[in-house]
Amino acid sequence: MSIFSALAARLHHPNPPYDAEIWKNASHGQGVLTTLPETSRPRLWALAHDFLRTRAVNPVDDLALDDYQRLKLGLLIALPVLELDLGWYRGLDEVVVYPSGFVPMQTWQDEFGVVHTERRPLSGEAWEQGLLIVSWQDVEAGGPLDGHNVVLHECAHWLDMQSGAANGRPPLHPEMSPEEWTEVFTHAYDKFVHRPHHYRSLDPYAAEAPAEFFAVACESFFETPHALNLDFPRVYAQISALLRQDPRQRIFPDGHQPWA
């Protein structure tokens, strides 16, 4: 068996044992994966393979994804639920991957009840009907630890939708207080929408809606955790309690913040 077919066999194994070499190749360029401690990698690896085995990943428009790229996607999708489980992606059956930004036809109703149809370019989208859509170009662009990561953003919408609607209020653990969650996020969102360009931890897009605030905060939680914790410590604490992770320990354990 050549080295390549041995590798292919390991990649195609439905539940392959953790392999540091394959991890290294699959996670290449993705800061949130390369900074993950060694001790967490086998669990994320297992979740990613579980996800890829039970959900369809469909590249479209002549895009082809190799096994490393599929694994990269699986690892990123599994990251938010690293300390939870894939049950948090209940209803998510298919990941559609476009080569670059896609422009779907969207129908929406404004506050006056008028229905509009238009095309808006998107880098990712989470559909309640069981679809997660991302552009591969944006997946790759999400690599640097700069607070932007389309996969983490769309996955946050999925977690949020587990409560029935994307409204910035995902289902909480029994030990968490729904009142506290609502108070913390309402306060932070109100503060943010008044000065969306003032805060360095969150993209101004977070001002669009409470659901977007939560999704953008999740991107920052993983990519620029110290910055989010400085701007909105209580938001950081709530997301940390929800996901049972504290990425501040993960990235720059000496407290050094290269973006400061």
Ligand SMILES: [Zn+2]
């Ligand atoms: Zn969004």
